[in-house]
Amino acid sequence: MTVLTGSSRNDARAARQDAGDGFVPGPLGPQELAGLDAYWRAANYLSVGQIYLLDNPLLREPLAPAHVKPRLLGHWGTTPGLNFIYAHLNRVIRRRDLDMIAVWGPGHGAPGLVANAYLEGTYSEVYPDVAPDAEGMRRLFRQFSFPGGIPSHASPELPGSIHEGGELGYSLAHAFGAALDNPDLIVACVVGDGEAETGALAASWHSAKFLDPRTDGTVLPILHLNGYKIANPTILARMPEAELMSLLTGYGYDPIVVAGEEPAPMHQAMAAALDRALDRIAQIRREAGCERPRWPMIVLRSPKGWTGPKVVGGLPVEGTWRSHQVPVAATRENPEHLAILERWMRSYRPETLFDAAGRLVPDLAALAPAGERRLSANPQANGGRHAQPLRRPPIADHAVSVEAPGAATAEATRVLGAYLRDVVTLNTASRNFRIMGPDETASNRLDAVLSVTNRVWQEEILPGDDHLGRTGRVMEVLSEQLCEGWLEGYLLTGRHGLFASYEAFIHVVDSMVSQHAKWLKSSRALPWRRPVPSLNLLLSSHVWRQDHNGFSHQDPGFIDFIANKRGDVARVYLPPDANCLLWVMDHCLGTHDRINVVVAGKQPAPQWLAPDAAARHCAAGIGVWDFASNEGEGEPDVVMACAGDVPTMETLAAVDWLRRAVPDLRMRVVNVVDLMTLPSPDMHPHGIEDAAFDGLFTKDRPVIFAYHGYPWLIHRLTYRRTNHANFHVHGFQEEGTTTTPFDMAVMNRLDRHHLAIAALRRVPRLGARADRAVHALEERLAVHRAHVCRTGEDLPEIRDWRWPQPGMAKPEESGARIQEPDREALKAGGSS
Secondary structure, eight states: OEEEEEEOHHHHHHHHHHHSSSOOOSSSOHHHHHHHHHHHHHHHHHHHHHHHBSSOTTOOSOOOGGGBOSSOOOOOTTHHHHHHHHHHHHHHHHHHTOEEEEEESOGGGHHHHHHHHHHHTHHHHHOTTSOSSHHHHHHHHHHBTSTTSBOSSOOTTSTTOSOOOSSSSOHHHHHHHHHTTOTTEEEEEEEETTGGGSHHHHHHGGGGGGOOTTTSOEEEEEEEEOSBSSSSBOHHHHSOHHHHHHHHHHTTEEEEEEEESOHHHHHHHHHHHHHHHHHHHHHHHHSOOSSOOOEEEEEEEOOTTTTSOSEETTEEOTTSGGGSSOSSOOTTTOHHHHHHHHHHHHTTOHHHHBOTTSOBOHHHHTTSOOGGGSTTTOGGGTTOSSOOOOOOOOGGGTOOOOSSTTSEEEEHHHHHHHHHHHHHHHTTTTTOEEEEESSOTTTTTOGGGGGTOOEEOOSOOOTTOOSEESSOSEEEOSOHHHHHHHHHHHHHTTOEEEEEEEGGGGGGGHHHHHHHHHHHHHHTTOTTSOOOBOEEEEEESOGGGOTTTOGGGOOOTHHHHHHTSOTTTEEEEOOSSHHHHHHHHHHHHTOBSOEEEEEOOOSEEEEOOOHHHHHHHHHHSEEEOGGGOOOTTSOOSEEEEEESHHHHHHHHHHHHHHHHHSTTOOEEEEEESBGGGSSOTTTOTTOOOHHHHHHHHOSSSOEEEEESSOTHHHHHHHTTSTTGGGEEEEOOOSOOOSOOHHHHHHHTTOSHHHHHHHHHTTOGGGTHHHHHHHHHHHHHHHHHHHHHHHHSSOOHHHHTOOOOOTTOOOOOOGGGSOOOOOHHHHHHHOOO
């Protein structure tokens, strides 16, 4: 730990007296110190102007109520600290010619970040109407947090940003994701002390244990302690210094503390801290060996609302929670408040910072880095530098041979794992593909990738550890938020990846995915923003095969969450077998600016479509499976629809039973891979036209829809369709426990028996035949229940069921024959 004190006001006065000329000693010479302080004042002035002013941007006339916005929105408290850090980062970038981007955790300090992008000239380059002159400054002020303008938080509209910061907790994970496979990049990451209280950020400190100094870039965390959140003190700021240092040292960092409130000593201390940190980073990279390095970080203690009003209405403001948002609120109504605002803004001496035309004076403009070295112009923060497309192997190399529907059995994600192994191999040289997941790569049957790469691990490796190494393409940590954050930072800087998770626990990152969706929606409207590779989420170990882990692991609701997102961003795929999964994942890995959710099972299951047929089916997203349909030339009596691997199998088993029990029942089987083909085209770009939808589902026939998730989503997606009233959806009904795979389906009425019963009851012409068939099915359900309670496994007729193959001898009728129930079994195990 190193402490570089910026000293109190009294200490600073004493230092100036000792120096004799008012200069505070340190690494900055008098001219550089004065320039840095003036640049900081310029950023602070522009920040206050954005929060408050509509007009009179340079205060060329006395401030009047009409010059002030009618609604004051924004966050001042953190902003001067961010401006202070920004000015000092500019200094070291320029002096050392650094390739650096910055992630600003307190993204609500956007007035400062916008101000600095404007001072650097980048803002005017991407928004020419906000020119670097008096009129441009007026527009800069007016647009902030104003209708038709820009948001109050850092957003995609901010050049140089890859982090929105409206929701706290993800800055450090994003920063480390950006640094991975970027050996020349330094990512400065400002962590606010409020943000540091979140669980996501607390886990993110461990990210340094996954960074390889030989092949990755560097993250320089700057923990900004200004003491308060909206209304309460922050935990880390109130911790005793020794305790805080122990915490950060325990996380594996070498903290450098900068503390004080008087500007000149603080400038000197911050300059010394950055020089020390960067020297240490250079040393670590030169000497990188087998041991995990202890990376430097900076702890900056500064007053909240620094340089703002000290007192308003008799109450202290600077250094308190009252400076968090708008320190002087009644500036239109209260002349005293208006006077405070004017004194505050004039305290920055704008006449010394901007020339007669409203431009930053040349001496200060020269302090910003040039070209792409500017934090607001670095291409790494805009889709990466020279982003490379992902090389993908031919799908045919990994496809499952399917001579007839249902003839082959495979584990879909294991097949995908071999495909991903080749993706890793093909992109080894470019180092632009990673797989993230919470300790589940092997569990989700993707372990083929471990034959060509390791799990990244910088800590001690012991004999018996499985595929751990300092370098690797697989990153595992038991924090879904950390995995998601790493991947988002990786994608936003132009690389490609996959996040694989258990379906039930992907909910941990709901809010993160939502923020990313908002980012994509906004960035796609900006012509200067480059597309970024899609966020691809593979959900396996899904609800229908979590029979062993039980109710806690049974939740398909993430699909509902994604379905609420904008159609130009969100996609949901439910491949029914391995060949469809290969096609879908290959497609997703080649897309940009999307969030692709793919749900696939990992257990052995029937394979339905040969590779060519799977490609055609997935390209369409939805279609009739002729091999299972028997409607003939006319309309079917009933449409049997399905989406998801287990729903597909249960639907086909139901169709098989019905074809044998009621041979003249005309059925059409429709399988859905792309869930977003169901809504109308005006709701989602993948939605099929009404005529095509009616051609699949008819205008008036019953539709028995077996769906992977919660059934009401299908109703919501199809409510505008002609035949929606005849949709009868079976899905997860929040019934679960530790039981057999088939019993999970029975508990939620998604099994073949309940699907067949639903079809029979909705075809009136069957009359008494339907009643007898329903009775037989209900008895089989009773036998099933008795059997699983007695034996702990499913009935042989369930476990051994296969779709009838060409030339196969006619199977025994088993469940299709109307038969007497097994009375002894019922006695032993109860009834349904």
